[in-house]
Amino acid sequence: MKATELFRRRIPYSESSFAELVLWQLPAPLPGSAHSYKYRLAYVVHGVCVLRYDNESGKGDHRHYREKETRYVFDTVERLLAAFQRDIERINREDRDS
Numbered sequence: 001m002k003a004t005e006l007f008r009r010r011i012p013y014s015e016s017s018f019a020e021l022v023l024w025q026l027p028a029p030l031p032g033s034a035h036s037y038k039y040r041l042a043y044v045v046h047g048v049c050v051l052r053y054d055n056e057s058g059k060g061d062h063r064h065y066r067e068k069e070t071r072y073v074f075d076t077v078e079r080l081l082a083a084f085q086r087d088i089e090r091i092n093r094e095d096r097d098s
Contacts, residue, residue, distance in 0.1 A: 003038065017045040020086065023077065028068065028082065032060030035074055041084045051087050053080060063087075
């Protein structure tokens with residue numbers, strides 16, 4: 001079995017921001033991950049990626065929030081998508097309040 005793309009979506013949030021979500025089902029977990037998904041969720045504002053969740057081979061699940069990178073504990077695809085959406089809302093709130 002080879003990798004199967006489950007979805008690829010680009011979601012506009014405004015004229016200057018969008019999210020891109022890509023998710024694959026893998027035949028086996030990537031090194032550094034305990035699940036069989038490969039994903040890249042990115043939020044881009046004015047051409048700059050300000051948020052990204054991904055799981056590179058060997059690096060495992062992690063999140064880039066502005067310039068800071070932290071480990072992400074993957075549980076389910078649904079919780080991953082919910083965490084990504086909460087972070088987008090937080091970024092938009094912070095940017096509006098500044």
